[in-house]
Amino acid sequence: MRVTQSMLASNSLKNLSKSYANMGKYQDQLATGKKINRPSDDPVVAIKGMFYRTNLTEVEQYKRNLSEAYTWVENSEAGIDQATQVVQRIRELTVQAQNGSNSPEDLQAIGVEVAQLKEDLYSVANTKVAGRYIFNGTQTMNPPITKDNEGILQFDKMVTNSFEVEVSKGVQLKVNIDPSSVFGSGIFSVIQELEDELSVGNLQNGDELLTGLDNNLEKMIAERSDLGARYNRLELIDSRLADQEVIANRILSDNEDADIEKVITDLTIQESIHRASLAVGSKIIQPTLIDFLG
Incomplete structure (x- = not known):
């Protein structure tokens, strides 16, 4: 040629x-x-990159979900802690009121404090975080306890089902508590009866009311213990996701960088x-x- x-x-x-x-x-x-800037540069690297990036995106989403879960669990634990302190203080006042040296005026003064503590417990039950009620199951836009026109507490809107957050692939973790165990009508009925007796300066059922307070305190402690166990699991999942994120970033870097x-x-x-x-x-x-x- x-x-x-x-x-x-x-x-x-x-x-x-x-x-x-x-x-x-x-x-x-x-x-x-980067090794490639368009899929045609190396289709194999590009396809693997899409797969690895999807895994990394999932891990990042689960970490955001974990942040939401931590918010619920930590605020729920704080609410139980405050409710427990309130009931313990009411118990102390009940023991104090049983002292035979109290005058009717003393009992009425104790009743005034009990009434204020009841209002504080009501306020805790209706705690809102980021605009949502955390003690009313999945009905986060509605308060668990309301008041009628006469100021009487109503519990008919309280929901006890689980509010769950997906913290890992296929893993749903309950992040709320059973509000009926901490803020149910039972504890408020005991406190209301105590307040009514003290308001007239005559405590007749002190021992029975103490038993009622103790029973409700046990429920609060049990609920807090269960919440603590779930918090520990949440930390384990958090640690595992952190490891997965490091691995996913390393694999993605090895493939693309x-x-x-x-x-x-x-x-x-x-x-x-x-x-x-x-x-x-x-x-x-x-x-x-x-x-x-x-």
């Missing part, structure tokens, strides 16, 4: 174009820090090849007919 001057020029330009493309690829890798030292070396070599190609091309392609004839 006869090789013409135009063929030499065409091949030289084609090779120079490839050289420019290679340098452009290495410069893109340096600029982005460019070896900068190697890219710089390859770019330097390619620049040398490109300069050599330009030099050889200038010798092969004769610039004028006179040079060709000469």
Whole structure:
């Protein structure tokens, strides 16, 4: 086959174009820090990257869910703690009221404090976090305890079902408590009876009321213990997700991130090849007919 001057020029330009493309690829890798910048650069790496990135996105979503779970559990624990303190204080006042040296006025004064503590317990039961009631199951937009026109507490809207958060793939964790065990009508009935007797300056059922307070305190402690166990599990899941996130980022980096030292070396070599190609091309392609004839 006869090789013409135009063929030499065409091949030289084609090779120079490839050289420019290679340098452009290495410069893109340096600029982005990635092995590929489009799927066509390496379809296998691109497909694996999509899979690894999906895994990382799932882990990040579960970590956001964990933050939500921590908010519910920690605020629920704080609510139980305050409710327990309130009931314990009411118990102390009941024991104090049973002292035979109290006058009717003393008992009435104790009744006033009991009434205020009852209002505080009511307030805790209707705790809102981020605009949602945390002690009313899945009915987070409705308060668990309401008052009628006469100020009497109503418990008909209290919901006891579980509010669950997905904290890992296929794992739903209950993050609320059973409000009936902590803020149910039982504890308020005992406190109301105590308040009514103290308000008239005569405590007749002190022992019975103490028993009622103790029974409700046991329920609160049991509910708090159960919540603590779930909090411990939440911390274990959090630790496992943190490990999964580190692993997912490392795998994604291994798959997509460019070896900068190697890219710089390859770019330097390619620049040398490109300069050599330009030099050889200038010798092969004769610039004028006179040079060709000469």
